[in-house]
Amino acid sequence: MKKCKKKSKCSYCGEPVTNGDYMVVGKLWKKVGAEHAMHRVYYFRWHVDCWVEQGKKRADEVAENTIDMRSSGRPRLELSDTDRAERNKLLARRSMTIMRIRRAQEANPYDIDRLVRLGTKLHQIDSLLSNVGGLPRSWAKN
Numbered sequence: 031m032k033k034c035k036k037k038s039k040c041s042y043c044g045e046p047v048t049n050g051d052y053m054v055v056g057k058l059w060k061k062v063g064a065e066h067a068m069h070r071v072y073y074f075r076w077h078v079d080c081w082v083e084q085g086k087k088r089a090d091e092v093a094e095n096t097i098d099m100r101s102s103g104r105p106r107l108e109l110s111d112t113d114r115a116e117r118n119k120l121l122a123r124r125s126m127t128i129m130r131i132r133r134a135q136e137a138n139p140y141d142i143d144r145l146v147r148l149g150t151k152l153h154q155i156d157s158l159l160s161n162v163g164g165l166p167r168s169w170a171k172n
């Protein structure tokens with residue numbers, strides 16, 4: 031978390047984040063092109079409240095969709111064994127991270143630094159997942 035120095039737009043509510051406001055900055059790497067190890071970096075800015083709000087929304091959606099996933103026989107992704115193992119590892123790490131975010135929020139909703147660290151980790155896992163099939167489709171709603 032840091033203080034806003036330059037006016038920018040909140041990635042969640044679309045309202046401006048103004049000078050002196052606290053804001054959360056997130057980074058997301060996306061691979062551009064299969065052969066070239068090019069990465070494009072996306073920056074996200076949120077009001078602190080919006081950041082917490084979108085984190086909760088994601089966690090809730092994932093919790094709901096985990097149940098759907100088991101009951102509906104979704105087609106398997108075409109992945110090599112190595113990629114599938116990597117993907118399963120990332121998915122496990124992802125749900126672990128979401129659990130830790132929820133616990134951290136329950137324990138102390140004002141420990142923003144910790145929430146930001148976990149949120150950044152979640153974004154990193156998501157961007158790694160995009161190399162091995164991406165998020166399960168039902169998760170990618172927002």
Ligand SMILES: [Zn+2]
Pocket residue numbers: 040041042043044045076077080
């Ligand atoms: Zn906002």
